[in-house]
Structures are given as structure tokens and as C-alpha cells.
Amino acid sequence: MRSFLIILQQTYLQSVRTKSFGWITILLILLGACILAFPSLIEKFSSDEKEGNYVFISTIPHFQIKQEQLQQFNTDNIFRLGQPANIEEYKEKILQKKLDGLFILKMGDNSSTIQLDYYINNNEPLLIQQTKFFIEDIYFQQVIKEENIDLDIASSLAVQVEPNMQHLRNTDSNSFFIIYLLIGIMYLAITTYGNSVATAIAAEKSSRVMEVMITKISPVPMMCGKVLGIGLASLTQLFIFFSSIGLFTKLEIFNIPSGSIAETLIEMLNISYTIYFLIFFILGYFIYASLFAVIGSMVSRPEELSSTSIPITIILMASLAVEMVLVIDHPDSVAAEITSYIPFTAPISLMVRIINDTAVPFEIMLSIGMMLASIVLFALLAAKIYPKGILKNDQKLTFTELFAKK
Secondary structure, three states: OHHHHHHHHHHHHHHHOOHHHHHHHHHHHHHHHHHHHHHHHHHHHHHOOOOOEEEEEEOOOOOOOOHHHHHOOOOOOEEEEOOHHHHHHHHHHHHOOOOOEEEEEEEOOOOOOEEEEEEEOOOOHHHHHHHHHHHHHHHHHHHHHHHOOOHHHHHHHOOOOOOOOOOOOOOOHHHHHHHHHHHHHHHHHHHHHHHHHHHHHHHHHHOOHHHHHOOOOOHHHHHHHHHHHHHHHHHHHHHHHHHHHHHHHHHOOOOOOOOOHHHHHHHHOOHHHHHHHHHHHHHHHHHHHHHHHHHHHHOOOHHHHHHHOHHHHHHHHHHHHHHHHHHOOOOOOHHHHHHOOOOOOHHHHHHHHHHOOOOOHHHHHHHHHHHHHHHHHHHHHHHHHHHHHHHOOOOOOOHHHHHOOO
16 A cells, blocks of 8 residues: 555646646646636627727608617617718718718608618618617607507517527526537547556656665555556646636636626536536546556557557547537437447446436436446556566557466
8 A cells, every 4th residue: 555655646746846737737727717718808808899880870750760769779879860861972982982871761662661771881670670670669659659659558569579599408508618628628628648657657667766666665556656656647627727726716706697608617517417427537537547557557668659659549439429420419319318328438428418408317316427447447457567568668568468377
């Protein structure tokens, strides 16, 4: 046990003292800050935009709009009344970009319709819709006044139906961005630290340090110490990332508008989701780390890792492709349920299903149990292969040689 703790401590300290650990940690903190600051920056730049200057003209004799009514138009743009005789002059100003747009209200092809012509340089559908509703409201009020219609009766006849899209699951559109973010962090960490396990073992073999260590420490505790040490380093990095987001939120450094991506991130980083994320990250890490430990023991130099680790890389990329294509957009599909029980895809699939509220407690416990069983299986396999690999430091071993009895 003492030897194991020594290896664990040494591996952890070596991992957190590297330059790459520091740079990645800084990048994660900056990433969290950027996500929280993004809505405020968008709002700031939007508020700095220059207000549009528009001219409004009505050529309908029985329907005239006053300047006081235009001032009640709920828009960020400036509207003023124009003269019908100056329409061509207004058009020329639009071409010279001295005027943003011109709206002309006139009778349509038949007496029952009113036509709104507009001349603008840049098409702005939202402004056109707002202007249309504004004119309809003023016309409605004018007819009520002229015909002396009871206001309550007229209002009941002019009821508006407002469509409002509702989500089938308890998530919003921003949650998909957060899911992609968490998947990216998880896969990046698993790949980075898994490779660190293989690189550390291969480097010690090539420098003959392993020959000295193997006389003092048995191979299996040595492997477990390295895997756990590097795993603790990755958890330290994630802890700093989540803590920085929590600290930024508590200090209220950034203005977080309602419904923004930043608000969704804070809501999703509650105790429940954070615990699930850490559990699945740890399980996913140990699944791949034990395989990377075997890969590291197979090669005699770190330079040989790129070719030897191709099978694990293929599994990682295939798992990521499956998640992107079959699971994220369809968390309630059969494919999402099946991949929840496959060790290589289960950490992400189960996390996606939990966020989208499509996984029941029994499925969560069953999937976690299967991941734990696979970790034990891979650990036993690694414990059998690892001692053979580290003792052969003069040549690259094949899987056949590692699985041989002697």
C-alpha cells in the first residue's frame, strides 16, 4: 500500500506541474468566463447600434396618421411623417444612405385592402412586421371611434392568436449547446489523460527507470497508482473549471440575461447534474485509461504510441460519431438506450438522457453497474498484460505476445 501511495503521489504531482496542465486549466477558466460574458457582450454591441431613421407617408384620405401616433410606435427606430410630394427625394436619400427607409400607405387593388409599400436598403422582416401591426392597430382604433362601437365588443372581435412553441422535453434550445460543451470536455479530458498514462509508462520504459522501479514495486500497484494519479489530476482540472464558473456567478461579475446560454449553463451545473457528470467522467476515464496503460506497456519508446494506440483512437472516434448522429438529437430513441449499456458510449449517452429526462433510475443504476463491471474486467486484463509489457523494454510487443501464457 505504501508503494502504491508513493506512485500515486508522484504521478499526481508530475501531472499538475506540467505546462500543458496549466495552459489547459487557464483555457477552461477562460472558456467558462466567455460563456458567462457572451450574452452581456451581445447586448452591449446591440445597444450601441445606431437607431434607424425612417419616413412614413399615408396617401389614403380617410386614414391619416399623426406624428404623435408615430411617437407611440414601440420600436428602437425613429419614424417621422413625410410629404407625398417628396417621395422621389426620399428615395434618393435612401440610395445615398442619408435615410434608412420609406413607408408609403395607400389603397390596395380593391377598396377592402390597404397596401404598405416600403423602400429600404437592408431587408428587416421584424421591422416590417412591427410596422404592419402598428398600422392595423391604429386603423382598428380609428374605425371604433368613427363608428362609435363599444370598445369591449370590438376588442373581443379583434382577439389575436400568438403561437408559442413548447419543447417536448424539459430542455430548451441552449441545452444542446451545453451538452456539446460537456461532451467536448469529457472526450478531450479522457483522450488527453488517457494518452498521458500511456506516455508516462512508455517514457519510463525508454529511460530504463522501470527496471529500477520494478525491483521495489510490483507492476499492478504501479499501474493503478499511475492511472489514479493522472485521474486525480484531471478531476482537479474539472474542479477548477466548475469552481471558476460558480465563483463568477456568485460574485455577479457578468450580467446574465434570462433565457441565455449562460443561464442554461448555470441551471445545468446544479448538484445533481454535476455529480452525474463527475461519476460518468470517472467511469469513462478508467475504462479508457486501463486500455491506454496496456498500450503504453506494449511499446519501447513514446514515439511508437501513435501507431499502437490507433485501435483505441478508432473506438473513441466511433463512439463520438454515434453520440453526435444517433443520441444527442434523439435522446429517447432505441439507439440512445442501447448505447447506454455499451461501456465505450455509456458515459455520454446516459448523461444526454439524464439531461433530457429520458432515463429512469433503474436504467441509470444498470448502466453504472455495467460500466463498473467493464472497468473491473479491463483492469484484470490490464493487470495480466501490464507486467509482461513493461519487462520487455527493448522491443515493441504484439497483442499475441501479451496474451500468451508465458
